[in-house]
Amino acid sequence: MRTDTLHPPYGTEGGLATLGAEATELVRLLDETFREWALRDGARPMTAPALLPVAGLAKLDFYQNFPQLALVASRLNLADGSASAAGAAAAGAVPGAELDPAALALPSTVCYGVYLGHAGTVLAENTAVTLVGQCFRNEEYYDGLRRLMSFRMREVVALGTAEFAQRNVDHYAGLTERFARAIGLPVVREAATDPFFDREGPRALMQRLIPVKYEFLYGGTSIASINTHRNFFGERCDIGLDGQDGPAFTSCVGFGFERWVHALADHFAGDWDAALTAVARARADVAQG
Template structure:
């Protein structure tokens, strides 16, 4: 039997590849590892919906900041469907056959966390970990490197500025130690997320002090650490129990399929990649696995 790599998988060019037993086992092993890091740090595991109200995402400037990635969902308009049937040639429903799109498919897991906590007071050291399906429209799709639908494990901090900053510092060290144990050379680079109005003082501050760092294997970002300062705390009215002021947030994100791609490219096969993760765990570099 021939074992395929992620880049050889059926559906790789459409952004919707599948995983066989080997890839599924490795993905679960990685996700258990990353979730274990969060739980050991005190994070509450949660499950978020795969869709979010488009109005809520719009409130976070999502469609202004990431219009090129946005994917929305709409039900069929049953009255119009008779006159605008499925286009078998193009392989799609025409827009006239759809109701208005009121649901958004988020491009990152953490949006649901902030929306779930809107209007609440939180402890100064709140942590949440989730793994959700995420969706991004891309100019092209490539194996497990660039997908329309993919899974993202995140560990999200909500609380004081110090708590949000310490969270990123601790996980930066953990990611680098894990990568070293995996013999996976990663490059840490500053990146930019447009969470703030381009002309605002916060946008100027972001250019002076980056809010996002990515960890790249070759040219592929497989993890990131992100601080949003008090942007989501203000937009979602998340306040601190200690002071009543807006919460600060930060998140650590792992693109699970991208880790599969990096590990199999580095180690040559599913089996060798899984062995590397297990050996890293045995050495203690992987930390707790739940």
């Protein structure tokens, strides 16, 4: 069901969001802010593909731990022509019999592309990268901008020593708290289990004892996450660091744009000018230290 008219700040249907001019401008300003933080701290810009190999995500235990979230992509099987597939598509869904086996995945988070993109490499030094990408999740239900099938996220990912990975998340946790406070946005920082790992598995139990993931919540909705993965992705992707024995350690910080838009629209009661002004002012305040 659509949430607004043809001239909306935003609208959602079936877990897919369309942003109007005001919300799009807010996303632009937010992304410039988070990207500026990353570049100022020495992160290198990076672009990851929107599609990843199914086999690559399998190497990261994604389908073992989160098959319910998985979305995959295929192409039409045209062996018998395209007429039946076209008819099925017009009716709203293409049956599996009309598709080739799906070898590509729609990633649920941006940083998977970073780890797979660095697979089999030895880093010359501690490395941070930043990128923005589309994420896809098959959820049990969708809820406005809070919970979407397709959404965008800016991430800052660190690869290197354990100390470097930890400094990365500590630094951005501090920036996020200062930014939210400068906006006047009431957020709560809470420990959580890492969505990369099975909530019932041994890694999740360890995280409940020694938390390695934190979320910044607005009204119960996570608008930013702070994650350390120890050497899990370094090990699975064979990423090394020059001069260090064993695989690289990693961490990442993620900012979900649509959820930030939800939080700001709610906090400022739909006053987009006030939201934009507050974000711009907070950006300047944080930049000045």
